[in-house]
Amino acid sequence: MRYISTRGEAPALNFEQAMLTGLAPDGGLYVPETLPHFSREELAAMAGQPYSEIAFRVMKPFVGGEIEDDTLRRIIDDTYATFKHEAVVPLKQLSHDHWLLELFHGPTLAFKDVALQLLGRLLDHFLAERGEKGVIMGATSGDTGSAAIEGCRHCDHLDIFILHPYQRVSEVQRRQMTTVLADNVHNIAIEGNFDDAQAIVKASFADQAFLDGTRLIAVNSINWARIMAQIVYYIAAGVALGAPYREVSFTVPSANFGNLYAGYSAAQMGLPVKQLVIATNANDILHRTLADNDFSKRELLATLAPSMDIVVSSNFERLLFDAYARDSDAVRDLLARFQQQPAALAEAPLERLRARFASHRVDDDTILEVIREAYQRTGELLDPHTATGYRAAEVAGAGDGTPMITLATAHPAKFEDAVVKAGFEGAALPDSMSDLLSREERYEVLPAEVSAVQAFVARTRR
Numbered sequence: 001m002r003y004i005s006t007r008g009e010a011p012a013l014n015f016e017q018a019m020l021t022g023l024a025p026d027g028g029l030y031v032p033e034t035l036p037h038f039s040r041e042e043l044a045a046m047a048g049q050p051y052s053e054i055a056f057r058v059m060k061p062f063v064g065g066e067i068e069d070d071t072l073r074r075i076i077d078d079t080y081a082t083f084k085h086e087a088v089v090p091l092k093q094l095s096h097d098h099w100l101l102e103l104f105h106g107p108t109l110a111f112k113d114v115a116l117q118l119l120g121r122l123l124d125h126f127l128a129e130r131g132e133k134g135v136i137m138g139a140t141s142g143d144t145g146s147a148a149i150e151g152c153r154h155c156d157h158l159d160i161f162i163l164h165p166y167q168r169v170s171e172v173q174r175r176q177m178t179t180v181l182a183d184n185v186h187n188i189a190i191e192g193n194f195d196d197a198q199a200i201v202k203a204s205f206a207d208q209a210f211l212d213g214t215r216l217i218a219v220n221s222i223n224w225a226r227i228m229a230q231i232v233y234y235i236a237a238g239v240a241l242g243a244p245y246r247e248v249s250f251t252v253p254s255a256n257f258g259n260l261y262a263g264y265s266a267a268q269m270g271l272p273v274k275q276l277v278i279a280t281n282a283n284d285i286l287h288r289t290l291a292d293n294d295f296s297k298r299e300l301l302a303t304l305a306p307s308m309d310i311v312v313s314s315n316f317e318r319l320l321f322d323a324y325a326r327d328s329d330a331v332r333d334l335l336a337r338f339q340q341q342p343a344a345l346a347e348a349p350l351e352r353l354r355a356r357f358a359s360h361r362v363d364d365d366t367i368l369e370v371i372r373e374a375y376q377r378t379g380e381l382l383d384p385h386t387a388t389g390y391r392a393a394e395v396a397g398a399g400d401g402t403p404m405i406t407l408a409t410a411h412p413a414k415f416e417d418a419v420v421k422a423g424f425e426g427a428a429l430p431d432s433m434s435d436l437l438s439r440e441e442r443y444e445v446l447p448a449e450v451s452a453v454q455a456f457v458a459r460t461r462r
């Protein structure tokens with residue numbers, strides 16, 4: 001399997017190289033040159049298999065023989081043994097045709113664990129084979145950070161630096177990161193927002209001189225391995241509910257767009273998918289682009305679903321690459337215009353996106369209303385991100401007879417603020433985290449400047 005950049009000006013790489021490179025040197029994101037395809041028979045044969053087995057079958061073509069089968073199986077088994085639910089990502093039925101896919105049974109209670117528990121193990125495997133060390137830099141609006149730290153803290157070969165927006169993540173999210181006091185774990189609170197943090201990380205990939213030759217590694221969904229691991233749960237959920245013999249639909253709380261891009265990829269790979277529904281919070285660039293062809297930056301708003309407080313959506317670039325029929329010149333041109341001024345998509349790519357995706361924006365008041373309503377109707381306490389999905393799924397037509405699968409991306413205990421505002425007492429953290437709020441914290445507050453962050457990384461790494 002070869003991976004190419006969306007900007008078309010970087011060499012094609014194999015899986016290991018793409019994983020260890022992160023952002024392409026031309027600023028683009030790596031995607032497979034051609035996606036693997038599963039036949040109806042192959043999909044049907046996955047139904048009823050354990051999650052780890054489905055993960056192996058789905059991911060093997062992406063890894064392309066670069067890891068021995070036994071080793072890949074062991075890595076996958078170890079990864080999903082860290083999940084507290086036997087099904088790893090259980091489906092919960094809400095109504096005759098609406099389901100929740102619970103992605104929050106991993107160590108840090110959000111969907112990021114599904115991919116980041118794997119990524120840590122894959123990185124360790126490749127770096128150990130090479131006898132190399134690496135430095136991770138990641139940006140988080142709250143969930144990627146803790147999942148990456150949890151996935152990589154035991155990696156001897158890695159130092160990990162996570163940038164979160166100062167005072168813009170929930171207390172539980174912050175403490176899940178800042179109370180990990182391992183020597184190789186470093187948290188930076190940026191005086192800015194998530195977009196600033198992500199821009200600093202991307203700028204650091206573009207100019208790595210500050211690391212004196214040490215490899216810089218991405219844990220954000222820039223890294224193809226993140227998308228690859230997320231494709232698995234779309235296929236697992238789909239075949240559990242009758243695919244390939246019937247279609248399924250997905251609604252996904254979306255922002256940086258790695259999650260739904262994985263769902264879109266699953267559909268490209270043969271899963272029969274009727275609808276892909278984008279749910280946004282008030283930071284609605286994905287919805288505005290689809291609905292009004294308004295591909296423009298607006299001020300980033302602090303919402304009750306803080307992990308989705310993102311304007312510049314990294315993985316949208318991968319989708320644009322396909323929408324523009326893989327014309328990297330057109331993608332480069334569009335993104336350059338977007339950085340400077342409000343932009344618009346050309347007609348044909350926009351129509352392609354509209355044919356594949358529906359979208360809906362959910363504001364804070366509605367999030368609270370949905371948390372209450374969903375609880376009354378189903379007995380499920382939703383986290384505020386999942387609440388955006390629940391509402392978007394209803395609007396998009398959960399109830400049309402095709403199973404609608406709404407992705408439950410986080411556990412409500414991570415977002416007490418929204419849960420309490422909705423009128424509940426809060427949700428209990430698991431026993432393993434019961435003393436989280438009294439643990440010692442360590443983090444550095446830095447201005448949202450590339451030079452300040454790079455200087456900190458350069459002097460702090462081991």
Ligand SMILES: Cc1ncc(COP(=O)(O)O)c(C=O)c1O
Nearest residue numbers: 143254255256257258259307409
């Ligand atoms: C809980 C939660 N829900 C939804 C999202 C949005 O996912 P994506 O960025 O993959 O679109 C995120 C973060 O990105 C998140 O942490």
Ligand SMILES: N[C@@H](CCOP(=O)(O)O)C(=O)O
Nearest residue numbers: 140141142143144220221256
């Ligand atoms: N919501 C994310 C933002 C980063 O997204 P990623 O999928 O690119 O890592 C977070 O919780 O940090």
